[in-house]
Amino acid sequence: MNKVIVSMDNISKSFPGVKALDHVKFELRSGEVMALLGENGAGKSTLMKILSGVYTRDEGTMEIFGKSYEDLTPKQAQAAGVAIIHQELNMCRHLTVAENMFLGREIKGGISLNNSKMQKEAKKILDDLHIDISPDQVVGDLPVSKQQMVEIAKALSINARILIMDEPTSSLTAKEIDDLFRIIRKLRDEGRGIVYISHRLEELSHIVDRVTIMRDGQYITSGNFKDMTMDEIIRNMVGREIKEKFPRVECEKGKKIFEVKNLNAGKMVRDINFSLYEGEIVGFAGLMGAGRTETTRAIFGVDPKDSGEIYVDGKQIQISCPMDAIRNGVVLAPEDRKKDGLCTKLSIRQNLALPNLDLVCSKMGVVNSAKENALCEKAVKDLQIKTPNVEIDSGNLSGGNQQKVVVGKWLARDSRVVIFDEPTRGIDVGAKVEIYNLMNDLKKQGIAVMFVSSEMPEVMGIADRIIVMCDGRITGEVMAKEASQDEILTMATAFENKGIQSN
């Protein structure tokens, strides 16, 4: 058995009003990938922030490589060999790869920087990992996946022995994920310990050796991944049996509600034609960067359209800004909730009310507090947003609850079409099911639902009809019940330059 390199015991941590960790234990051995699992707000990030010295624990003991630490500072943690690869990458976008890797510990030759030496060392590490990036490339020009590789290389350059990866695959394509897994396996085989945090349970089997499960700030269990079933893992994470991961509701398909004709907007939205009907959820599948998000943005009027017609209930409408779309009953819950969905510094109430101010304001534009509170209380209740009250900053909520606020903004209105762009990204199993149920409710009310998702199982499990996009074009359409994953993948990779023509 490999030796234990991190041992944390009885760790507790409180924040004002919340007990984030309650006597948690955690153990990591060398040469293993340890999955740290739990719902949003289970305390995974807090625990890892304690391990990396960002937070100080209230009580408990912590040993890294056999040495016990009282008050660990980030600097000490780094010296002990702990490195975090963040979910939101921490890079200076305007600096080069080598400059980023040596940030804060630049190699000097005399009084000036020794750039060639830094470049050489950076190149060596990148080559070792078989990463095809030049050290003098500017980080901001690299795709997210490559930036992540740079961050891993940076961790290795300071000889990190313990790597913590927080949701490393959430914005990668399938191919990039394979690449990342290859690197993770290599690091593991070199004897490093890797903590792997992810909500994508299906990918665990490719990479994980052991799992530790947390719930509500408490340690639940740990063990070899092979000895556990997926149902067991989910039950331990959620604390209850989830009967159906993909609850489906059958509805009668009704009349046509929404139609997009010949929509073009830049390179990523080319000649898009589709319709949405009453009583169905239409899934939009495809690889990352297939143009689905761009399509939703063009429809919603965020980005300008080159051409195209949009019809709601058979009537043609003009959408040149989001306001036009909202007025015509077309709404969008955007993909990136921190960037596009939420005003994180404002309260839940202000966020929920923002697009609905026309409903709660008098003709003069004065906000009616009673109406506003009623609207917010209803949204919090309907969506089961877990919060003490609606006045706290929306940025302080867990991912799943933030997502509910983003969605909740739009449910107070009588909309005809609701577009969800990756509504379940980065949120836990339980919250996912709640979002699915929400979409099902809309479907039952006869509202057209457009559901963009890169997670094949959920598109196939929730949508009634699936439209596949690739490279800015629609490359196929199937009924979910008749579709196979291979079939969808084939359509999702029908690139023009490969000579494969769409239907």
Add this chain to the structure above:
Amino acid sequence: MNNKQQSPFKKFVGIRGMGAALTAFVGLIIIYIAFGIINPAVFSGQNILNLLRSMSKYLLIGIAQSYVLITGNIDLSIGSMVGMSAMITATLMTGGMNPILAIVIALVACLAVGVVNGYLVGKFKLPPFIATLGTMFVARGIAYMVNGNRNTDAIATGVGKDTADTFQNCFYYGKTLGIYNTFWIALIIFVVFFFILSKTRTGRHIYAIGSNVDAAKLSGVNVVSTTVKTYLVSSVCSCVVGLILCAQAGMGNMEAGNMYEMYGVAAGVIGGVSPLGGTGILLGTFAGAAVWQTLENGLNMIGAQVGIQRVVIGVIVVAAVLLDVVVRSGQFGRHKKK
């Protein structure tokens, strides 16, 4: 922690931004009493009246800058608009024009600057620092040009003594209910803009843009028109300050309002308006303007020289923000146990 069971007092204190505003008010009282102990004349009725009158200018430009700061932008052209307003009004009045008409023309000129600012920043996405730096020079240039690069004569020479007196009393020397009109004007403007910012749709949109402009846009907020509105508020307030300065001097001074945009930033920041946008309330700006004026007035009364005054004021601005940062990081970062 149920909302409905909170007492009205708790609810009042719980309003976001209220903490910083109340801190500024407490600071104001401490500063005021401290100066009063050194020189009891600070407590005299006449001094209080003077204080209220001279803080009105800072309150108005504080409002102007706060509106813009809350959207995450800045307006460097405020001082120049003040000068432009004073010069246009004075020049037209020395030429014999009816004061009301002169005021309207000055207002239109200031609003024009605001519209340009708003479109450059909101529509063409210019960095607000650069866009308003440009209009700052342009507006100051116009202030110089309206009377051929020199200060105006006394306004009484054009409109006659009676009209000039009425104008000057209305904006500066006259009193209503025992308090100078200047303060009443500022107070009315304050109440109106306080209401707009805290109770109306436009106000909500301003906070939303300052917090996250992308999310605001995707929620159907018209970013361009809201940004323009904030710069127009800035124009209106600046114009009124120009009128006050013109009434005070009885003439137009080309350098009127120099540096005022920075005083506006100071008043806002002392009162808890974040230059990063999204936070702050006008009550804080009120306190900030009062702190600013009390310091200036108090330092004068105890005989401090201008140099020392500047140093103290500079230290206070930084200290106010530092305090805010320390309090916040204490809350989120190094908290151990309750």
